[in-house]
Amino acid sequence: MFPRSFDYLAPESMDDALSMLAEHGEDAKVLAGGQSLIPLMKLRFAAPDYIIDINRIPDLGSMHENGSLSVGALVRTHDIERSELIKDRYPAMAAAAPLISDPLVRNLGTVVGSLCHADPQGDWASVMLAMNAEIVCRTGESQRRIPVAEFVQGPFTTSLEPNEIATEVNIPDPGADTYGTYMKLERKVGDFASVGVAIHLSFDGPRVERAGIGLTAVGPANIKATEAEQLLTGAELDGGTIARAADLCAEAADPHSDLRGSADYKRAMVRVFVSRALSAATAGKAA
Amino acid sequence: MAVEEKEMPWVGRSVKRKEDDRFVRGGGNYLDDIRLANMLHMAILRSPFAHARIESIDTSAAEAVEGVVAVVTGELLAEHKLAWMPTLSGDTQAVLATDKVRFQGQEVACVVATDPYVAHDALELIDVEYEPLPVVVDPKKAVEDGAPIIRDDKEDQKDNRIYHWEAGDKESTDRAFSEADVVVELDTHYPRSHPAPLECCGCIADVNPATSKTMIYMTSQAPHAIRTVFALVTGLPEQNIQIISPDIGGGFGNKVPVYPGYVVATAASLLIGQPVKWIEDRTGNLASTGFARDFHMHGELALKQDGTMLGLRVGMLSDQGYAYADAQPSKFKAGLFHVVTGSYDMPAAHVVTDGAYTNKAPGGVAYRCSFRITEASFLIERLVQNAAYELGMEPVELRRRNFVRPEQFPYTSVTGFVYDSGEYAKALDVALEKSGYEQLRAEQERLRAEGRLLGIGVASFTEAVGAGPSRDYDILGIKMFDSAELRIHPTGKAILKLGVKSQGQGHETTFAQIVAGELGIPPEDVTVQEGDTDNTPYGLGTYASRSTPTGGAATAVVARKLRDKAKQIAAHTLEVSADDLEWEGDRFYVKGAPEQAATIQDIAFAAYTNHPQGMEAGLEGVTYYDPPNLTYPFGTYVVAVEVDAQTGEWKVRKVVAVDDCGVRINPMIVEGQIMGGLTEGFAMSAMQQITFDEDGNCMGSNFIDYLLPTAWETPTFELHATVTPSPHHPIGAKGVGESATVGSPAAFANAVVDALAHLGVRNIDMPLTSGKVWEAMQQARSS
Numbered sequence A: 001m002f003p004r005s006f007d008y009l010a011p012e013s014m015d016d017a018l019s020m021l022a023e024h025g026e027d028a029k030v031l032a033g034g035q036s037l038i039p040l041m042k043l044r045f046a047a048p049d050y051i052i053d054i055n056r057i058p059d060l061g062s063m064h065e066n067g068s069l070s071v072g073a074l075v076r077t078h079d080i081e082r083s084e085l086i087k088d089r090y091p092a093m094a095a096a097a098p099l100i101s102d103p104l105v106r107n108l109g110t111v112v113g114s115l116c117h118a119d120p121q122g123d124w125a126s127v128m129l130a131m132n133a134e135i136v137c138r139t140g141e142s143q144r145r146i147p148v149a150e151f152v153q154g155p156f157t158t159s160l161e162p163n164e165i166a167t168e169v170n171i172p173d174p175g176a177d178t179y180g181t182y183m184k185l186e187r188k189v190g191d192f193a194s195v196g197v198a199i200h201l202s203f204d205g206p207r208v209e210r211a212g213i214g215l216t217a218v219g220p221a222n223i224k225a226t227e228a229e230q231l232l233t234g235a236e237l238d239g240g241t242i243a244r245a246a247d248l249c250a251e252a253a254d255p256h257s258d259l260r261g262s263a264d265y266k267r268a269m270v271r272v273f274v275s276r277a278l279s280a281a282t283a284g285k286a287a
Numbered sequence B: 001m002a003v004e005e006k007e008m009p010w011v012g013r014s015v016k017r018k019e020d021d022r023f024v025r026g027g028g029n030y031l032d033d034i035r036l037a038n039m040l041h042m043a044i045l046r047s048p049f050a051h052a053r054i055e056s057i058d059t060s061a062a063e064a065v066e067g068v069v070a071v072v073t074g075e076l077l078a079e080h081k082l083a084w085m086p087t088l089s090g091d092t093q094a095v096l097a098t099d100k101v102r103f104q105g106q107e108v109a110c111v112v113a114t115d116p117y118v119a120h121d122a123l124e125l126i127d128v129e130y131e132p133l134p135v136v137v138d139p140k141k142a143v144e145d146g147a148p149i150i151r152d153d154k155e156d157q158k159d160n161r162i163y164h165w166e167a168g169d170k171e172s173t174d175r176a177f178s179e180a181d182v183v184v185e186l187d188t189h190y191p192r193s194h195p196a197p198l199e200c201c202g203c204i205a206d207v208n209p210a211t212s213k214t215m216i217y218m219t220s221q222a223p224h225a226i227r228t229v230f231a232l233v234t235g236l237p238e239q240n241i242q243i244i245s246p247d248i249g250g251g252f253g254n255k256v257p258v259y260p261g262y263v264v265a266t267a268a269s270l271l272i273g274q275p276v277k278w279i280e281d282r283t284g285n286l287a288s289t290g291f292a293r294d295f296h297m298h299g300e301l302a303l304k305q306d307g308t309m310l311g312l313r314v315g316m317l318s319d320q321g322y323a324y325a326d327a328q329p330s331k332f333k334a335g336l337f338h339v340v341t342g343s344y345d346m347p348a349a350h351v352v353t354d355g356a357y358t359n360k361a362p363g364g365v366a367y368r369c370s371f372r373i374t375e376a377s378f379l380i381e382r383l384v385q386n387a388a389y390e391l392g393m394e395p396v397e398l399r400r401r402n403f404v405r406p407e408q409f410p411y412t413s414v415t416g417f418v419y420d421s422g423e424y425a426k427a428l429d430v431a432l433e434k435s436g437y438e439q440l441r442a443e444q445e446r447l448r449a450e451g452r453l454l455g456i457g458v459a460s461f462t463e464a465v466g467a468g469p470s471r472d473y474d475i476l477g478i479k480m481f482d483s484a485e486l487r488i489h490p491t492g493k494a495i496l497k498l499g500v501k502s503q504g505q506g507h508e509t510t511f512a513q514i515v516a517g518e519l520g521i522p523p524e525d526v527t528v529q530e531g532d533t534d535n536t537p538y539g540l541g542t543y544a545s546r547s548t549p550t551g552g553a554a555t556a557v558v559a560r561k562l563r564d565k566a567k568q569i570a571a572h573t574l575e576v577s578a579d580d581l582e583w584e585g586d587r588f589y590v591k592g593a594p595e596q597a598a599t600i601q602d603i604a605f606a607a608y609t610n611h612p613q614g615m616e617a618g619l620e621g622v623t624y625y626d627p628p629n630l631t632y633p634f635g636t637y638v639v640a641v642e643v644d645a646q647t648g649e650w651k652v653r654k655v656v657a658v659d660d661c662g663v664r665i666n667p668m669i670v671e672g673q674i675m676g677g678l679t680e681g682f683a684m685s686a687m688q689q690i691t692f693d694e695d696g697n698c699m700g701s702n703f704i705d706y707l708l709p710t711a712w713e714t715p716t717f718e719l720h721a722t723v724t725p726s727p728h729h730p731i732g733a734k735g736v737g738e739s740a741t742v743g744s745p746a747a748f749a750n751a752v753v754d755a756l757a758h759l760g761v762r763n764i765d766m767p768l769t770s771g772k773v774w775e776a777m778q779q780a781r782s783s
């Protein structure tokens, strides 16, 4: 690969990283897993003058629960795939991780990096929309928390400022009785999504207490299917409700036709996946 | 295993591949591994537009970059009459664009620099002013009146038509159709595809200013032919050009043509006096080098109600891109496409083919296929299945009823092919039995009742490989023979030099086994050399499954020549008459006295130390083999798939492949070839395609868009064999490198269509993506 030349900076603390970013701003790019940034640089679609590699900063690789789940900026997709905690408590994340690309990419690519990259075909943003997660961002002076729904603004656009680093994504406690999954239509293993659906439900007995649905690759950014979420909240999952929720999600989708399929097809797949997921959730309840 | 394996004849033994030791240890020597002193690096600037006039090219900023040695443009090449070059089909193609660019990705300028990063930096500084022109992407529109003329550089070219070529007989075919009970039609597009070898193309050109010797290390499947082309194009004396193809990381037809990068690197080395290396990147490879397929086909099959085939009518429009650059050596315009009557005894056929220019990359290479035979095989096998639906017949029975029968061989088809041998029904029967075909049909019935979609697809293909007989095949006039030179040294070890060139097919093992089979020298004692024009006999290279039919035949023939000489030497050393000698495995012995023997090693030593008076010393020879005919491998593939009725996704349940490639020299290598071919056949049916948007932007120029299957989705294959030797090949072998790419796409497509046949679905063009399958189901359900 023959990218344009750049200076490589490898800060060993967050403070150093932030001051480098403050200095170079728009001319710099943060490097996490590099699995989106490096391909862009290879094609010279991105040509930052400075790369600020955050991989030497301590503690960013940690993932811990303390009222909510904190996933640090260097937690790799592979870490999620392997985590018992995630498997037990965050089934939508557990389902999504192994569907992202291939082991090589998962070993390096980070969850936070995926959110910052804001590819409308990225899978993590849909999962985080479904889980009502927030991103924690820092500058040298301040820190703010941004709901993912506000953070992701459009294709490859976020509300991150050039002098900010995202330090973690924070996921609210899912509750004790949950269901979650991620369904992805892909043309081959390792492919980006043609359509993806993330679903997270918290139950209170037979009723849905909280519902979260995120849609991948069917709009200019990942979509939070809020009308379907509202319909499901407080409801019991009978056939009619499932069908209506699936329809609402299909309506929320705004796909375009391409080689992966027509807009109609993609919308239909949203419907199929949502009803498959919700049916599986009720099957879980009945058992 | 050892005992039985060891006692087997060398031909027919699954000897481990000799070349793999160095490959698996990372010891291969590929083009990019080669570094020469003072070597410069070249990068190519490509056109962002599919069709545009070049108003100006300003190279001054690029030239000013430190480390840039030269910027080469079409204008500079034109001064040396090198701006255009001939294609392998007698057309012309730009080396670097001068007047216009005619496809997106076309080569516009090259930077030569001391390091590849500098070369790429400088590319960005070349300022090209383009005036965009209307783009022609659809070949059907290209041939309409009033379409923008793409090749206005050619004086006598007044439209976008390249050729019109017919085979068979119109009149008898019309008559057959008028007598038919049933006529089945199919329109289908075999999509533009790309061989996508793991290693892209590249070269190092090293013109020595002192001696004028031009060494070119090149990723070429056909180094000798390329050398001749280079001599003709550049006017350099042929003996001063040496082309070396080192280890090649896959070719699949992609590495047959001459590409602009080779020519510019050579010209640059000549002008600068230093070696120049060009390594193509993946986008360059996919967007600009030899594509494959892209045939728009219309087929009509006429039958009697009882299933007897009466006639076949085929119309085909080939999307050639902006140059007619098929790498095909036949006298026929559309390659061997007119073999389209396939495995069937077809009384009448008429094939009409047309080629059209469009604003796309040139090519038309034989991607793991014998010159357009893949498209032909696909069309007839898809048509036959649809005919079976129409007649309410079991598709395999319809095939069986119409197969060319064993006693009809050699069989002359109505389009002029002479099939050498075949037992089609036998291969079919094995495939049906091994696949549990009857049970699959029963299960299909059961599952349909539950709303589940199981489909079973069959293809009974016939290949025509091993180009080829000199009366029909040549490249720029050079006949399609191939050669072998065998030298046996005093210690009984041998070097075999061939005109063909392996790109992974296992030549170093297979051809050593042929020598072993003829002379008893174990394969490990036979070093096979290929790819260096100064040190191997002239040959036409490796593609179209031709190496075993031609180079393999030459190897057997030259080995037999040496055995004849060896017999004279043995008679001399054993002091008997040659007539008293008998050959056995690796030795001549005296009839009736087997202990009186001379092994091939004894004889080799004698050839240099104790040869008979009046005989030349040494034990070596060379043969040029002109094949009397093509070889015709065949087989039947059965594929079962299950389609998801909601999403249109399909999963392969079973693939059973029965291949007959005549005598199998190394069954393991044969099976490897078949598995690779089945994988690519699956890929073409499921995912592989290069498409263009209406502005001519290439939508398949990287591996995110151009999909290759991984081990994950590639199905498991079950392989079986029948053996019908080729009657004219010295050891009865036929080519096998491409049978599976030719035969299997139809089997996969037939299976998916079969899953939906009861809904009325009759066609889904490849690749059969889940989106297209869903669309077909929707249409069927709503009609």
Ligand SMILES: Cc1cc2nc3c(=O)[nH]c(=O)nc-3n(C[C@H](O)[C@H](O)[C@H](O)COP(=O)(O)OP(=O)(O)OC[C@H]3O[C@@H](n4cnc5c(N)ncnc54)[C@H](O)[C@@H]3O)c2cc1C
Binding pocket: A029, A030, A031, A032, A033, A034, A035, A036, A037, A038, A039, A073, A099, A100, A101, A102, A105, A108, A109, A110, A111, A112, A113, A114, A115, A116, A117, A121, A122, A123, A124, A160, A164, A165, A166, A167, A190, A191, A192, A193
């Ligand atoms: C072949 C391939 C296939 C893939 N398939 C999929 C897929 O199927 N689904 C999917 O979701 N993704 C896929 N990806 C993308 C992959 O998941 C990426 O790893 C991910 O999108 C980005 O994470 P990263 O850590 O690699 O980020 P990087 O590449 O390091 O960074 C991406 C962008 O985010 C910015 N950034 C990263 N971290 C921070 C931070 N902490 N603060 C501020 N800015 C930051 C960078 O500056 C850059 O602009 C694929 C990638 C490849 C190469």
